[in-house]
Amino acid sequence: MAIDAATVRKVARLARIAEPEARIEPLARELTGIMNWIEQLAEVDIEGVEPMTSAVSQPAPLRDDVVTEGGDPERILANAPRRAGDFFVVPKVVE
Amino acid sequence: MSSLTDLTLRAALDGLSSGAFSSEELTRAHIGAVEAARPLNAFILETPDKALEMARASDARRAAGEAGALEGAPLGIKDLFCTNGVTTTAGSRILGGFTPTYESTVTSQLWRDGAVMLGKLNLDEFAMGSSNETSAYGPVVSPWRRNGDASPLTPGGSSGGSAAAVAAGLCLGATATDTGGSIRQPAAFTGTVGIKPTYGRCSRWGVVAFASSLDQAGPIARTVEDAALLLQSMSGHDPKDSTSLDVEVPDFAAFVGRSVKGLRIGVPKEYRVDGMPAEIEALWEQGIAWLREAGCEIVEVSLPHTRYALPAYYIVAPAEASSNLARYDGMRYGLRADAASLTDTYEKSRAEGFGEEVKRRILIGTYVLSAGYYDAYYLRALKVRRRIADDFTEAFGKVDALLTPTAPSAAFALGENANDPVAMYLNDIFTVTVNLAGLPGMSVPAGLDARGLPLGLQLIGRPLDEGLLFSLGGAIEKAAGFSAKPARWW
Numbered sequence: 001m002a003i004d005a006a007t008v009r010k011v012a013r014l015a016r017i018a019e020p021e022a023r024i025e026p027l028a029r030e031l032t033g034i035m036n037w038i039e040q041l042a043e044v045d046i047e048g049v050e051p052m053t054s055a056v057s058q059p060a061p062l063r064d065d066v067v068t069e070g071g072d073p074e075r076i077l078a079n080a081p082r083r084a085g086d087f088f089v090v091p092k093v094v095e
Numbered sequence: 096m097s098s099l100t101d102l103t104l105r106a107a108l109d110g111l112s113s114g115a116f117s118s119e120e121l122t123r124a125h126i127g128a129v130e131a132a133r134p135l136n137a138f139i140l141e142t143p144d145k146a147l148e149m150a151r152a153s154d155a156r157r158a159a160g161e162a163g164a165l166e167g168a169p170l171g172i173k174d175l176f177c178t179n180g181v182t183t184t185a186g187s188r189i190l191g192g193f194t195p196t197y198e199s200t201v202t203s204q205l206w207r208d209g210a211v212m213l214g215k216l217n218l219d220e221f222a223m224g225s226s227n228e229t230s231a232y233g234p235v236v237s238p239w240r241r242n243g244d245a246s247p248l249t250p251g252g253s254s255g256g257s258a259a260a261v262a263a264g265l266c267l268g269a270t271a272t273d274t275g276g277s278i279r280q281p282a283a284f285t286g287t288v289g290i291k292p293t294y295g296r297c298s299r300w301g302v303v304a305f306a307s308s309l310d311q312a313g314p315i316a317r318t319v320e321d322a323a324l325l326l327q328s329m330s331g332h333d334p335k336d337s338t339s340l341d342v343e344v345p346d347f348a349a350f351v352g353r354s355v356k357g358l359r360i361g362v363p364k365e366y367r368v369d370g371m372p373a374e375i376e377a378l379w380e381q382g383i384a385w386l387r388e389a390g391c392e393i394v395e396v397s398l399p400h401t402r403y404a405l406p407a408y409y410i411v412a413p414a415e416a417s418s419n420l421a422r423y424d425g426m427r428y429g430l431r432a433d434a435a436s437l438t439d440t441y442e443k444s445r446a447e448g449f450g451e452e453v454k455r456r457i458l459i460g461t462y463v464l465s466a467g468y469y470d471a472y473y474l475r476a477l478k479v480r481r482r483i484a485d486d487f488t489e490a491f492g493k494v495d496a497l498l499t500p501t502a503p504s505a506a507f508a509l510g511e512n513a514n515d516p517v518a519m520y521l522n523d524i525f526t527v528t529v530n531l532a533g534l535p536g537m538s539v540p541a542g543l544d545a546r547g548l549p550l551g552l553q554l555i556g557r558p559l560d561e562g563l564l565f566s567l568g569g570a571i572e573k574a575a576g577f578s579a580k581p582a583r584w585w
Contacts, residue, residue: 003462007462008458011458011461011462011465012458013442014461014465015417015445015457015458015461016421016424016438016441016442016445017442017445017446017449017454017457017458018439018442018443018445018446019446019454020446027455027458030455030516031455031458031459031462033516033517034409034455034459034516034517035459035462037406037409037517038406038409038410038472039406040402040403040406041403041406041407041410041472041475041476041479042475043403044400044403044475044478044479044482046475046478046479046482049478049481049482050478050481051474051477051478051480051481052477052478052480052481052484052531053308053477054308054338054533055294055295055308055309055484055531055532055533056294056295056338056340056533058340060337061334061337061341063334075196075197078194078196079192079193079194079196079427079428079429080427080428081191081425081426081427081428081429081430081431082431088426088427090426090437091434091435091436091437091440092436092437093437
């Protein structure tokens with residue numbers, strides 16, 4: 001499966017990574033190389049096999065639906081790139 | 096440096112217990128070793144003041160008769176574990192000075208048991224790499240060199256700082272993590288012991304996530320017994336990690352030295368890969384001979400889907416990583432680039448913050464999860480993963496544990512594999528199956544190659560059967576009598 005430049009641009013956009021134009025063709029080659037190597041998975045007979053999503057076979061545990069932590073804005077905001085009072089400051093979201 | 100840095104963890108704990116030296120003395124000796132070893136670049140952050148403060152508090156606890164299981168022992172912490180009030184980088188620029196306001200469960204348990212933190216250890220960025228060369232803080236240089244050759248070698252990765260620090264006598268043991276081999280391969284490259292426990296044995300809470308269904312914490316140490324002591328402290332159920340197993344933690348150290356007579360050990364024929372160096376093959380045969388002499392019965396087994404493990408891993412791990420790393424958007428913590436719009440801010444922050452290998456894996460993950468490719472790649476990989484896990488289940492119907500080489504080569508030179516991602520990925524060929532199946536795996540140093548570099552053997556066990564691995568690892572350690580140490584050049 002060849003990954004072309006247009007696909008790299010699309011995937012980079014989906015991943016929210018600004019790839020400079022000079023990196024698009026090299027990335028297309030690198031990703032094509034990796035995906036071609038991965039293609040060998042097509043040889044495996046997977047008929048009737050359940051997908052394995054976890055290495056733990058036990059059911060997910062449940063807990064009471066109660067607040068266990070919170071009310072500590074200083075800890076939450078301690079690493080904010082920008083803040084105002086108890087709020088994160090972010091670029092304008094709605095024009 | 097003083098001989099205090101040559102001790103095993105066990106011997107250091109005995110010395111502290113008998114009053115031969117204090118934790119402050121032991122910690123000072125290690126701080127000196129860390130400072131003298133800066134050419135290795137093993138630490139991203141040294142925390143000598145915190146270490147001394149913790150050491151004095153430890154000596155006070157011991158004097159009060161309140162000594163914990165690791166009381167006073169100076170350790171290194173892989174910089175993937177969040178440490179309260181101490182910057183955590185994950186080897187990436189994107190964390191940009193992130194200082195956690197909480198402590199990972201694993202490290203909090205080490206401190207509960209009295210251990211002392213010397214600093215944060217270097218690693219591949221987000222633990223993605225097999226040579227430590229993807230770290231934004233520069234590669235770790237192995238304390239080992241080839242005979243008569245000063246070329247800098249990799250300590251392996253991603254836990255390269257942990258392995259180098261333990262091998263060079265900078266700490267008595269270190270935390271590490273393993274998603275595809277990142278504890279066991281660096282342990283093999285540096286002549287140290289590393290164990291990745293069963294998935295769910297150690298809490299992942301507070302460990303920076305790479306691929307959540309594969310990530311497990313574990314120790315790197317100088318001896319099998321030391322690894323057991325550290326894993327004991329790191330293990331246990333944690334309600335804050337829903338995949339953490341609510342099972343009893345046995346006394347792992349008690350398994351070291353137990354007889355392995357009568358155990359059935361499987362040797363998977365698919366691990367005899369093309370192009371495997373003769374020395375690795377010979378080491379494996381030696382390991383088989385040692386276990387046979389110790390009374391084990393050796394059985395050839397088949398793991399037919401082995402060759403598909405790496406390609407399946409390079410779908411599953413990047414897919415999970417692309418999802419996990421979506422959180423680094425520059426809004427709540429970490430690096431934020433200046434840009435006009437919100438989307439540009441996201442794209443620029445992530446472009447500046449992530450290194451090339453991390454970007455590559457995010458792009459692969461995004462691609463295989465994108466519309467039209469999900470079934471062909473991701474779903475197929477999850478089914479192949481089941482096939483790989485079933486191979487192990489079948490083998491463990493016939494044998495108690497498996498013996499394999501840990502890595503397909505000895506340590507390579509820095510830069511040697513850097514330009515070919517797939518060649519680098521092949522380092523994990525013997526280790527990655529264990530992560531996909533969620534099994535415990537341990538690397539034990541077993542010998543030196545012709546150029547004087549350490550080689551490791553891997554033991555793989557049934558789920559939650561780490562105890563047996565400690566018995567078998569102890570048997571190999573005893574038979575191998577591995578005592579080589581890197582000659583100090585730094």
